[in-house]
Amino acid sequence: MKYEDLALLIKTPIFSKNDIVLAGGKIYDYQLTRWVKKGYLLKIKNGIYVFKRDYEKIKGEEIAATIYQPSYLSLESALSAYGFIPEIVYSYVSVTGKTNRTFDNKFGHFIYRHLKAELFWGYREIRTSSGQYLIAEPEKAILDYLYLNLSKINSKSDFENLRFNEDRLCETLNRGKFLQYLQAFEIKKLKRWANMCLH
Numbered sequence: 001m002k003y004e005d006l007a008l009l010i011k012t013p014i015f016s017k018n019d020i021v022l023a024g025g026k027i028y029d030y031q032l033t034r035w036v037k038k039g040y041l042l043k044i045k046n047g048i049y050v051f052k053r054d055y056e057k058i059k060g061e062e063i064a065a066t067i068y069q070p071s072y073l074s075l076e077s078a079l080s081a082y083g084f085i086p087e088i089v090y091s092y093v094s095v096t097g098k099t100n101r102t103f104d105n106k107f108g109h110f111i112y113r114h115l116k117a118e119l120f121w122g123y124r125e126i127r128t129s130s131g132q133y134l135i136a137e138p139e140k141a142i143l144d145y146l147y148l149n150l151s152k153i154n155s156k157s158d159f160e161n162l163r164f165n166e167d168r169l170c171e172t173l174n175r176g177k178f179l180q181y182l183q184a185f186e187i188k189k190l191k192r193w194a195n196m197c198l199h
Contacts, residue, residue: 013054013130014066017047044105057130063107064092065133071096072123072134078141083168139178169197
């Protein structure tokens with residue numbers, strides 16, 4: 001296969017070696033390695049590539065959704081996106097039903113934190129010009145964050161140190177949905193701090 005054949009065969013900016021096979025192409029590892037060296041492709045993880053020509057239009061969020069599945073953006077990334085915390089978050093932070101992992105590539109630093117399978121819900125799909133990604137709903141982003149940081153929250157000052165934007169929480173959170181989601185966690189300590197988000 002020539003690079004030109006690959007460019008015609010694969011219609012998406014991000015693709016895997018498996019996508020080439022499924023599309024009816026025959027590819028060897030040495031060919032992909034050569035095209036990376038020539039600057040035609042970017043390798044973002046073993047077996048996953050991006051066309052260099054599409055680099056500018058691909059969002060890091062799409063990469064986050066592709067390189068470790070199943071996962072959805074949550075925690076600091078979602079809290080920042082919704083304006084719940086003042087910090088600008090430079091990593092892409094997701095939750096996954098799989099083990100904790102981190103990846104670094106041309107698109108940034110990607111962090112995946114394990115969330116048990118029965119809590120893997122409460123996200124929505126965002127479509128972009130070149131693909132899509134999943135992000136926690138506002139209510140679930142707060143609960144995921146509190147749940148995965150519960151061991152560090154032992155006092156009112158610990159909670160205040162999270163620096164949640166209270167006005168933004170009040171404007172954004174759907175109280176009914178938040179309380180419904182909270183019930184599913186079934187953790188007394190979590191309820192205490194989660195309810196503080198509704199004041």
